[in-house]
Amino acid sequence: MPRYRFYFTREREQSFISHLDMMRLMERTFRIADIKLKFSEGFNPHPKITFILPMSVGLSTKGDIFEIELDQEITDEKIDTINNILPKGIRILKIENAINKIEVNGFISRVVTNSEPFNKNLFLKFLEGDIIIIKKDKPKNAKEFINTADVIFDKYTEFLFDIRVIKQSFIKPEEIVKKFIEDFNINSSILYVIREKINFQRGI
Amino acid sequence: MIVKDKVFDVLFNVERPGRYTGNEINMVVKDKDKVDVRFAFCFPDLYEIGMSHLGLKILYHMLNEREDIYCERVFLPWFDMQEIMKKNQIPIFSLETYSTIDEFDIIGFTLQYEMSYTNLLKVLELGNIPLRSSQRDENYPIVIAGGPCSFNPEPLSSFIDLFVLGEGEEVTLELIDLYKDYKQKKYKKEEFLIKASQIEGIYVPSLYDVLYTKEGTIKSITPKYSGIPKIVKKRIIKNLENVYFPQKMITPIIEVVHDRVTLEIFRGCARGCRFCQAGYIYRPVRFKNKESLKATTINLIKTSGSNEVSLSSLSTSDYPDVELLARDILREIEHKKVNLSLPSLRLDSTTLELLREIDKVRKPTLTFAPEAGTQRLRDVINKNITEDNIFSTIQTAFEMGFGNVKLYFMLGLPTETDDDILGIYDIAKRIKDIYTKTAKRFRLSLGISTSFFVPKAHTPFQWEGQITIEEMQRKARFLKEKLKKIKGVDYSYHDYYLSKMEAVFSRGDRRLDVVLENALKLGCQFDNWSDYFDFSKWEEAFKNAGVDYSFYSDRIRDHDEILPWDIIDSGVDKEFLIKEHKKSKEAKTTPSCFDKCSLCGATTFKGGICFAKV
Numbered sequence: 001m002p003r004y005r006f007y008f009t010r011e012r013e014q015s016f017i018s019h020l021d022m023m024r025l026m027e028r029t030f031r032i033a034d035i036k037l038k039f040s041e042g043f044n045p046h047p048k049i050t051f052i053l054p055m056s057v058g059l060s061t062k063g064d065i066f067e068i069e070l071d072q073e074i075t076d077e078k079i080d081t082i083n084n085i086l087p088k089g090i091r092i093l094k095i096e097n098a099i100n101k102i103e104v105n106g107f108i109s110r111v112v113t114n115s116e117p118f119n120k121n122l123f124l125k126f127l128e129g130d131i132i133i134i135k136k137d138k139p140k141n142a143k144e145f146i147n148t149a150d151v152i153f154d155k156y157t158e159f160l161f162d163i164r165v166i167k168q169s170f171i172k173p174e175e176i177v178k179k180f181i182e183d184f185n186i187n188s189s190i191l192y193v194i195r196e197k198i199n200f201q202r203g204i
Numbered sequence: 205m206i207v208k209d210k211v212f213d214v215l216f217n218v219e220r221p222g223r224y225t226g227n228e229i230n231m232v233v234k235d236k237d238k239v240d241v242r243f244a245f246c247f248p249d250l251y252e253i254g255m256s257h258l259g260l261k262i263l264y265h266m267l268n269e270r271e272d273i274y275c276e277r278v279f280l281p282w283f284d285m286q287e288i289m290k291k292n293q294i295p296i297f298s299l300e301t302y303s304t305i306d307e308f309d310i311i312g313f314t315l316q317y318e319m320s321y322t323n324l325l326k327v328l329e330l331g332n333i334p335l336r337s338s339q340r341d342e343n344y345p346i347v348i349a350g351g352p353c354s355f356n357p358e359p360l361s362s363f364i365d366l367f368v369l370g371e372g373e374e375v376t377l378e379l380i381d382l383y384k385d386y387k388q389k390k391y392k393k394e395e396f397l398i399k400a401s402q403i404e405g406i407y408v409p410s411l412y413d414v415l416y417t418k419e420g421t422i423k424s425i426t427p428k429y430s431g432i433p434k435i436v437k438k439r440i441i442k443n444l445e446n447v448y449f450p451q452k453m454i455t456p457i458i459e460v461v462h463d464r465v466t467l468e469i470f471r472g473c474a475r476g477c478r479f480c481q482a483g484y485i486y487r488p489v490r491f492k493n494k495e496s497l498k499a500t501t502i503n504l505i506k507t508s509g510s511n512e513v514s515l516s517s518l519s520t521s522d523y524p525d526v527e528l529l530a531r532d533i534l535r536e537i538e539h540k541k542v543n544l545s546l547p548s549l550r551l552d553s554t555t556l557e558l559l560r561e562i563d564k565v566r567k568p569t570l571t572f573a574p575e576a577g578t579q580r581l582r583d584v585i586n587k588n589i590t591e592d593n594i595f596s597t598i599q600t601a602f603e604m605g606f607g608n609v610k611l612y613f614m615l616g617l618p619t620e621t622d623d624d625i626l627g628i629y630d631i632a633k634r635i636k637d638i639y640t641k642t643a644k645r646f647r648l649s650l651g652i653s654t655s656f657f658v659p660k661a662h663t664p665f666q667w668e669g670q671i672t673i674e675e676m677q678r679k680a681r682f683l684k685e686k687l688k689k690i691k692g693v694d695y696s697y698h699d700y701y702l703s704k705m706e707a708v709f710s711r712g713d714r715r716l717d718v719v720l721e722n723a724l725k726l727g728c729q730f731d732n733w734s735d736y737f738d739f740s741k742w743e744e745a746f747k748n749a750g751v752d753y754s755f756y757s758d759r760i761r762d763h764d765e766i767l768p769w770d771i772i773d774s775g776v777d778k779e780f781l782i783k784e785h786k787k788s789k790e791a792k793t794t795p796s797c798f799d800k801c802s803l804c805g806a807t808t809f810k811g812g813i814c815f816a817k818v
Binding site for chain 1 (some may be wrong): 215216221223228229231444455505507508509510511540
């Protein structure tokens with residue numbers, strides 16, 4: 001059965017839904033568009049949708065990807081149909097045939113907060129040390145997942161991260177920011193997170 | 205900063221923020237400045253509860269069909285959000301345009317359960333709107349309410365400007381048209397309310413004086429002015445064929461309690477179970493036509509993309525040829541991987557076969573609601589189900605491989621003795637025996653669940669007293685001990701204190717307004733969520749108001765006492781209810797409306813099955 005790759009954006013307006021909500025939204029959208037989905041066999045058939053990176057609650061994206069198996073062939077012409085159904089804030093940019101596999105190496109994210117300006121050295125010092133974050137009950141050092149990081153003081157205080165994905169595993173940049181503001185007792189809360197770009201490789 | 209920006213800046217730090225962002229599939233978008241009437245539909249509970257409610261969706265889309273009206277939705281934010289809103293000075297807002305509720309012309313609440321009353325007050329408070337109707341002049345929105353609880357509106361009568369009784373489709377539009385007229389000229393609120401009270405189905409509590417006797421019962425309920433109706437009769441839609449039903453339905457993006465497209469197949473119930481308010485206030489039974497139901501299903505699936513359709517009614521099996529309808533619908537939706545669910549289905553061998561077809565793999569839980577443990581008590585409550593029905597159906601079910609059974613009972617019904625409670629144990633035991641004898645291919649899961657009887661207005665039991673909290677505890681403990689003897693039975697019961705409060709407010713009068721205000725001040729909200737219900741706060745709220753709650757819940761009333769809701773005419777005569785009440789004492793049953801007309805009075809509506817038989 002044909003497998004397609006959808007490139008999409010998600011704006012802040014529609015960013016506060018969970019990964020499962022996103023999957024369900026896509027299932028519904030395809031049903032309304034009358035595009036036949038391929039369903040899994042077994043007790044509780046569900047459509048075969050895979051997001052190449054999880055879409056966590058509060059995350060906007062300028063370009064993420066999901067792959068889906070269909071029971072029919074489609075072309076780029078369906079983009080408009082689908083976009084007309086999707087709620088404001090989620091847009092499909094491109095559809096391609098998912099012949100080859102793609103492998104995610106990392107991504108660039110911006111974490112926007114309302115922190116007062118602080119001494120940038122605090123953040124640099126924080127990056128130098130170990131950054132232990134509990135992930136699924138296991139401590140992980142975020143350091144090995146950070147390629148680069150920076151903080152910019154503008155209208156808001158924005159943290160920029162270039163995150164490495166190792167064997168499909170990574171640390172969420174917002175977790176790193178949370179740890180930082182906690183450790184240094186900075187009065188701040190996260191407003192939103194934007195994934196600017198996913199770095200991936202096309203396989204054979 | 206505008207409300208929307210303020211809201212979005214806090215969403216990252218609250219639980220399930222998708223509750224507050226709107227923008228769902230089929231949400232109605234309009235220019236709020238280009239309509240004549242702005243209507244805020246408030247469901248006084250969490251988004252996930254409100255968005256599971258069919259009535260909200262019908263009225264939302266119906267009002268929005270009109271170009272001159274914009275109906276938006278408002279839900280009560282969860283605790284964490286409320287706290288953050290308070291800190292950041294964000295008033296409660298609508299999901300469509302992030303307007304604050306004081307910007308609307310009309311605020312409409314739906315009253316689905318008594319324990320949402322403090323939520324309703326909380327919505328007003330979070331919207332900076334004075335709670336009491338008397339404190340709001342024409343510069344504030346008109347606050348209206350409807351839904352089943354408005355059949356005893358009195359506990360809320362100080363807060364709500366007017367109540368809409370019965371089915372809201374027609375009367376709400378009549379009211380809005382009247383409002384539109386008044387909005388254009390400078391009007392006095394009371395003038396408008398007096399005019400509104402002339403619309404059939406509209407009750408304006410501030411236009412009535414209530415006097416009390418020394419004993420605390422009601423002495424009289426009288427209109428303040430001549431021309432105000434002495435009794436307000438509920439409205440119904442005579443012919444459901446012509447009633448509006450949305451062909452496109454707003455569909456949530458986050459998961460809600462009932463995440464599906466719901467189709468109403470008929471209104472009313474013909475069974476007349478004597479404890480059941482819905483069985484009386486929605487009379488007479490009116491069916492929707494099969495062909496239009498099928499067409500609507502197909503449209504709704506096409507426009508919502510949902511993966512489940514549910515046929516809704518008070519007693520699904522009473523729809524003529526329901527199997528045919530279900531099979532026809534199934535044929536249309538199956539290939540789209542859409543499931544069908546049939547709640548309130550009376551189980552027997554035919555419906556079991558149907559259930560098996562509908563759900564080929566999942567083997568759903570079979571639910572039975574005998575409500576009482578002995579035939580005598582079932583006759584008292586007029587619950588038309590026999591043990592033979594249950595056991596033979598269960599036998600067939602086990603043979604078919606269904607292994608999950610759940611039974612619902614009530615404790616504290618009028619005339620109940622410990623023998624009746626033992627009857628519940630006997631039924632459970634018998635089911636276990638049937639299981640042991642027949643099937644071994646699956647593990648039995650047998651759940652017994654009891655609630656406490658709550659006497660409701662407009663039912664034959666409206667004069668009954670509820671048992672005391674101590675007695676509730678005793679009965680539940682007694683049953684629990686007995687059921688322990690059957691291995692594998694899972695017993696659960698409803699909260700006693702919550703049942704007590706329901707009994708108070710379902711038959712309360714105007715003097716409970718202070719209690720509700722006190723409760724709000726003490727922090728009572730989301731009371732329907734047993735984790736958040738705090739009885740000690742309620743006790744304090746009653747104490748501070750000098751009100752003894754048992755006066756409303758436990759006291760047995762005389763047939764000639766004036767009841768707070770006597771002002772409301774549900775269409776069922778009081779004489780009929782008295783007759784039914786007396787028959788219950790003799791354990792005499794009354795046939796369903798399908799078999800014979802028992803002359804309840806609902807024929808005055810000139811619609812439904814009351815005439816189909818003639």
